[in-house]
Amino acid sequence: MVRTRNRNDRRRSGLVISKRRFVASVTIPLLLYESLGIFVLGWAFVLMFFDYSPGRLGGPILGLGGSNPFVGLRNFVEMFSGDSVQATLFRTSLRNTIIFAVAVLPLNLAITLPLAWLLESIGNRFKSLYRTIYFLPVLTSSVGVALIWMSMYDPQAGWINAIIRAFGGTPVAWLSDPRAGFANVSIAMWAVIIAYLWQDYGYNMVIFIAALQGVPHELREAALIDGANSWQAFTRITLPLIRPTMLFVCVMTMLSSFQVFDVIQVMTNGGPNNQTQVLMLDIYKSAFRYQNMGWAAAESFVLFLVVMGVTLFQMRVLRTDWEY
Amino acid sequence: MKAKILALLIVLTLVLTACGSKGESAAPEGTIVLRFWVHTNNAFIAGYEAAIAAYEAEHPNVDIQLENFDYELYLQTLQTAMPAGEEADILQLFGTWTSQYYERLTPVPAEVMTVEQAQQTFYAAPIGGFIVDGVLYGMPQEFNMEYGGVLVNKTLYEAAGLTYPPQWRTMDDVIADAQALTQVDETGMMSVAGFHFACADPTAFSFLAGIKQRGGDYWNADHTAFTFNTPEARAQLQFMVDMVNAGVVDPVVFNDSTNFVIDAFFQGKVGIGYIGSWAIALGQTNYPDFADEWDYFYLPPIQGDPVFVADSGWGLTVSPNSQHQDIAWDFVRFVTANPEIAAQWNIASGTIPAMPAVAESPEIAAAMPWVPKALAILPYGEYLGNMPDRDLVVYEIIYPHVLNALQGVETVDQALQAIDTEANSTFR
Numbered sequence: 001m002v003r004t005r006n007r008n009d010r011r012r013s014g015l016v017i018s019k020r021r022f023v024a025s026v027t028i029p030l031l032l033y034e035s036l037g038i039f040v041l042g043w044a045f046v047l048m049f050f051d052y053s054p055g056r057l058g059g060p061i062l063g064l065g066g067s068n069p070f071v072g073l074r075n076f077v078e079m080f081s082g083d084s085v086q087a088t089l090f091r092t093s094l095r096n097t098i099i100f101a102v103a104v105l106p107l108n109l110a111i112t113l114p115l116a117w118l119l120e121s122i123g124n125r126f127k128s129l130y131r132t133i134y135f136l137p138v139l140t141s142s143v144g145v146a147l148i149w150m151s152m153y154d155p156q157a158g159w160i161n162a163i164i165r166a167f168g169g170t171p172v173a174w175l176s177d178p179r180a181g182f183a184n185v186s187i188a189m190w191a192v193i194i195a196y197l198w199q200d201y202g203y204n205m206v207i208f209i210a211a212l213q214g215v216p217h218e219l220r221e222a223a224l225i226d227g228a229n230s231w232q233a234f235t236r237i238t239l240p241l242i243r244p245t246m247l248f249v250c251v252m253t254m255l256s257s258f259q260v261f262d263v264i265q266v267m268t269n270g271g272p273n274n275q276t277q278v279l280m281l282d283i284y285k286s287a288f289r290y291q292n293m294g295w296a297a298a299e300s301f302v303l304f305l306v307v308m309g310v311t312l313f314q315m316r317v318l319r320t321d322w323e324y
Numbered sequence: 325m326k327a328k329i330l331a332l333l334i335v336l337t338l339v340l341t342a343c344g345s346k347g348e349s350a351a352p353e354g355t356i357v358l359r360f361w362v363h364t365n366n367a368f369i370a371g372y373e374a375a376i377a378a379y380e381a382e383h384p385n386v387d388i389q390l391e392n393f394d395y396e397l398y399l400q401t402l403q404t405a406m407p408a409g410e411e412a413d414i415l416q417l418f419g420t421w422t423s424q425y426y427e428r429l430t431p432v433p434a435e436v437m438t439v440e441q442a443q444q445t446f447y448a449a450p451i452g453g454f455i456v457d458g459v460l461y462g463m464p465q466e467f468n469m470e471y472g473g474v475l476v477n478k479t480l481y482e483a484a485g486l487t488y489p490p491q492w493r494t495m496d497d498v499i500a501d502a503q504a505l506t507q508v509d510e511t512g513m514m515s516v517a518g519f520h521f522a523c524a525d526p527t528a529f530s531f532l533a534g535i536k537q538r539g540g541d542y543w544n545a546d547h548t549a550f551t552f553n554t555p556e557a558r559a560q561l562q563f564m565v566d567m568v569n570a571g572v573v574d575p576v577v578f579n580d581s582t583n584f585v586i587d588a589f590f591q592g593k594v595g596i597g598y599i600g601s602w603a604i605a606l607g608q609t610n611y612p613d614f615a616d617e618w619d620y621f622y623l624p625p626i627q628g629d630p631v632f633v634a635d636s637g638w639g640l641t642v643s644p645n646s647q648h649q650d651i652a653w654d655f656v657r658f659v660t661a662n663p664e665i666a667a668q669w670n671i672a673s674g675t676i677p678a679m680p681a682v683a684e685s686p687e688i689a690a691a692m693p694w695v696p697k698a699l700a701i702l703p704y705g706e707y708l709g710n711m712p713d714r715d716l717v718v719y720e721i722i723y724p725h726v727l728n729a730l731q732g733v734e735t736v737d738q739a740l741q742a743i744d745t746e747a748n749s750t751f752r
Contacts, residue, residue, distance in 0.1 A: 054403040057427035063407055067427060084749035085721055155577050156515060156593075171513050176582040178733050271581050273724060273733055288400045290716050291424065 048075060048298035053291045068294070075298035086286065086295055092274050093282035094302070099185055100278055101257035101310075103193050104200075108253050109246075111201050116208030117234065131209065135202040142199065146266035149195035150175065153267075178273035186275035188268055196263050200256070204249050211245035212238065247318035251311050258307050279303050356648050357387045358655065359412035363398040367605040368638070371672030375659045378668075386651060388414070413646035414655060419453030419468075419636020422461050423710040430644035432460040436653045437661065445661060450678035452707025453636025461641055463660040466675035467683070467702060468600065468637025470529040472622045472630065473694070475589050475597040475607070479616035480505055480516065484595075492624050495563075498596065502572035505595030514574040519567065519596045522575040522730060523585045524723040526598035527564075531726055533632035534560030536706070537625050543709055549751065550717075552744040561729055561736045563626065568730050575730040580723070590614045598623075601694055605674030620694035622701060630701040633708045637675070676702070712750040721746045 052058070052068040059065030079090045119130055137145065152158050153174035161171035172180055172187060180187035215238055223233045239246075261280040264270070270277035270285075279299065287296035362372060369392055376388045391412065393401050405411040406428045417425070432442075439460045442451050450464035481488040484504045492498050502518030509515045521530060535542055540556025543549075568575055577583060578594070589597035590611035597603075601620060625631070640660055642652040659665055663682050670677045671691040676698060677683040689696045711717050725743045728734040734742070 053424070054407050055421075055424040055428065082749075083745065085716065085746035086749075088746070089720070155513060155582060156509075165511055169511075171511055173576045173582060176579055177576045178728070178731060179576075268581060271724075272579075272731075273728055285720075288396070288403065290713055290720075291403055292713075 044297045044300060047294050048301050049073070050294045051075075051292075052294035052297075054293060055291050071294070075295055076302075079298065079302065086292070089274065089277060089282055090279075090299060090302075093277045093279045094306075096189065096275070096277055097258055097260075097279040097303075097306075099189060100193060100196075100260060101254055103185070103189075104196060104257045105250060105253050107193070107197055108201060108204055109249070111197065112204040112249075113208055115201070116205045116212055117238075119205070120209055120212045131206065134205055137199045138202040140199065142262040143266050145195060145199045146263045149191070149198070150267055153191055175268050176272050178271075178275060186272075188272055188276050192264050192267050192276055195267065196257075196260060199263070200253075204253060207245060207249055208242070211242040215241045243318060243320050247315065247320075250314050250318060254310055254314065255307060258303065258310070355385055355387050356651055357389060358414060358646070358648060358652055360388050360390050360414040360416075361398070361401070361412040362390065362392050362416040363395045364392045365606075365673070366609060368673045371669035372659075374672060375665050375669055378665060379655055379658050383651075386655075388655065409645045411643045411645065413643055413648060413652045415641050415643060416638055417462055417641045419450060419462070419464055419639050420708060420711075420714045422454050422636070422641075423456050424713070426456040426459070426461050428644070429461045429641055430649065432463065433650075433653060436657050437463065445681075446678045447680060447683075447702060447705060449634035449705035449707045450636050450639070453710070454639060454641075456710065462639045463641075463656055464636055464639035464678040465660050465666065465669060466602075466637040466639075466673070467678050467705065468602075468635045469632075469676055469698065469702070469705065470525040470600045471533045471632035471634065471705075472530075472701060473599065473601050473698070474519075474621055474623060475585075475594070475599060475603065475618055476621050477505075477589065477592065477595050477597075477616050477618050479618075480592070480595045489619065490621060492621075494624055495626060498623060499567060499570055499572055502567075502596055503570060506571055506573075514577050515593065517573040517578045517583070517588065517594050519572040519598070520578045520583070520585050520588060520594040521564075521567070521598035522573055522578050522727065523580045523599065524719055525600065526585070527726050527730075528718045528722045529633065530598065531557075531560055531564065531722060532708075533630075534563065534626050536631040536633065537628055539628075547709055550744060550747040552747060553740045557740055557743075558736060560626070561726065561740060564726065565729055565736060575727060579727060586610070589618075592616055601692075601698075602673075602675055604694070620697070622697055629704055631704045631706065632701070634705045635708050635714070637678070639678070716750055717747050721750075 046064070049070060049072060050064055050068055051071050051074075052064065054063075056067040057063065058068035064070070078084060078087050081087075115134065119127060119134075122130070152160050155161055155171055155173040155176070158174075160174070164171050174191040175188050177187060182190055219241070220233050220237050223237050224230075228236065259280055260278055261284065264276050264278055265281055265284070268276040270281050280303070283296045283299045283303070286292045286299060360372070360376070362368060369390070372390055376390060380386060380388065402411065402415070402425070406425070417429075422429070437445070437460065439455060439458065442454070442460050442463065445451075446464055447467055449469075450467050454460055454462040454464060476488075476490060478488050481490070481501075486501055486504055490497070490501055492501075498519060504518065505516065506514065506518035507516035521527060532542060535554070535556045538556040538559055540551075540554050542552055542554075542557065544551055567573070578585075578588060583593060585594060585597045585599045586603045586607050587610075588594045589599075590607045592614070604620060607614070640656040642649055642656060646652050659669065660678070663679065663685070666677060666679060667682045667685055667687050669675075670682065670688065674692065676692075676695055677688060680702070682688060683695055683702060684699060708714065721743055725734060725739040725746075729736055729739040
């Protein structure tokens with residue numbers, strides 16, 4: 001009896017040790033990884049108070065001070081009230097980023113939600129095929145997408161202008177004409193928005209399809225029996241029920257729109273006349289092209305605040321207090 | 325248990341070995357390994373490989389390992405590696421960057437070359453950027469001449485019934501030829517630009533050269549501020565706008581992002597393409613099937629002497645963290661200041677030599693017939709000057725505003741005012 005209890009105790013303590021080992025082996029690397037991430041964020045936070053360039057030697061502690069002087073909040077004051085080229089570019093970039101995000105979100109929803117609804121309503125035979133086709137651009141490299149659209153927008157050899165010519169219209173320099181615009185937004189910005197939407201819409205469409213599949217058919221059928229038409233059933237039943245998904249899609253689309261970089265860098269590099277210069281591109285150029293790391297860190301902080309503010313606003317507006 | 329401890333020790337040893345090796349590959353005992361970083365340009369790399377082979381043949385105990393990075397990545401790599409002290413022993417550096425990096429560089433030892441010797445050995449423009457506050461930090465390999473050189477399409481010239489080779493005495497002659505070369509499609513869009521000068525470097529450097537040739541300057545007397553809002557700058561920018569109005573180029577369809585001059589020229593869409601001679605090797609590499617006949621010429625000055633400004637182009641320097649600085653500097657001197665090796669590198673890379681002795685050599689004239697055409701104007705080249713941020717001033721201030729003026733988005737006065745204000749703001 002005593003021997004059995006000892007054996008059990010030993011087995012239990014062995015289990016506890018192996019559990020602890022497992023926890024330690026998982027937690028320690030994770031903590032190390034996280035601390036690395038926190039160090040990077042902390043370094044960026046410190047840098048935004050300095051006029052820091054990696055090309056300069058600076059002071060003895062991490063190169064801060066000396067020829068990389070402490071400037072306090074001067075970077076932020078300059079951003080919003082200065083007349084330097086960096087301040088002007090920052091304000092232009094912020095405005096363009098907001099235009100881009102505000103245009104992309106409703107356009108994305110206007111494409112993906114009806115498309116998801118349409119795909120959900122067709123027979124199972126073609127559903128997978130269409131879903132795959134529409135999702136393919138998401139899997140494509142952003143640089144590849146940008147190059148394809150650049151060739152289509154080419155003013156002389158692009159097929160968009162070829163169609164315009166075929167109908168007797170005047171061709172447009174889509175990516176390089178600073179004078180052309182639509183709805184007070186430059187034509188180059190619309191051109192990159194269209195390319196970005198084309199690549200991105202499949203992602204939200206798949207999420208909406210999943211959400212639509214989760215809506216109980218009984219609710220919709222009951223509404224139809226009570227005399228509602230399809231549109232009313234969609235807007236009064238389906239749409240409110242997928243509101244949590246809508247919140248997720250809106251937040252994620254807004255986040256990615258505020259961080260757009262690769263498509264624009266390849267297609268226009270911010271041109272023409274800075275009309276497509278967005279914040280991520282400006283941060284990248286400030287940090288790595290012009291070696292102004294302090295300024296770039298301050299810009300990143302502003303972008304973080306903007307994104308956080310917009311996300312909190314969306315969560316408040318689209319919040320739901322019920323489940324089904 | 326012992327086996328586990330042994331296994332852990334082996335892994336730890338491997339990890340520590342990997343961390344401590346700094347990427348050096350195995351080399352025979354007694355061999356000195358030097359790492360050498362350059363930006364990716366296949367023509368340049370071919371030249372470096374030949375120079376390394378020549379040096380290693382003379383110094384069998386030295387192994388120079390060449391590593392190349394895409395241009396943008398190279399900038400980022402330098403910016404992250406230098407503060408960490410992890411950069412290579414030998415670094416390729418664009419001369420004009422020296423004023424931004426000199427705190428992290430080591431001066432050229434006097435026994436390798438003094439400032440005075442360098443100024444006698446190299447043209448003024450290429451060496452200018454490598455000297456900061458009277459100290460020499462590197463040695464140039466090329467005369468980075470963005471002013472004045474043009475690719476000319478002989479096939480288009482003959483199709484337009486023009487005399488070839490061009491007989492330009494003034495810029496009016498160039499404009500007349502360009503007008504005859506320009507073609508417009510049925511919708512009114514320009515399909516062939518007679519004279520494509522609307523890319524970033526040609527636009528910026530012809531603007532600066534025009535100011536100089538008209539007797540002005542874009543620096544104040546002590547180089548502490550820019551002076552872009554001057555009568556000379558206004559006259560030059562107006563001259564460029566007038567060329568657009570004369571129909572030689574449509575800067576909306578032909579600029580830096582659409583129909584870049586090298587691509588457009590080697591696709592037969594440009595009659596006269598304004599670009600540095602470095603474009604020749606690149607164009608031949610990228611467009612081997614281009615069938616039109618062409619050559620490289622130099623434009624006449626706006627007025628007076630062909631005074632122009634130039635960057636200090638690519639050159640070499642040594643890291644202060646190198647364990648073998650003496651050998652690294654010896655290699656740099658071998659590549660940059662040995663006329664035979666320097667000439668081989670210039671021929672391989674298609675660049676204009678930084679040394680007059682090399683530029684004037686028959687070897688260069690045979691391999692690069694456009695260089696003798698430049699010899700008359702090379703001595704007029706002045707160094708651009710140590711700007712607080714050269715790339716910001718040239719690519720984010722001068723070029724965008726000049727292009728705005730050419731495209732009709734800004735008036736000449738608005739563009740000059742903006743350039744003056746924004747360029748001076750970089751001094752803060």
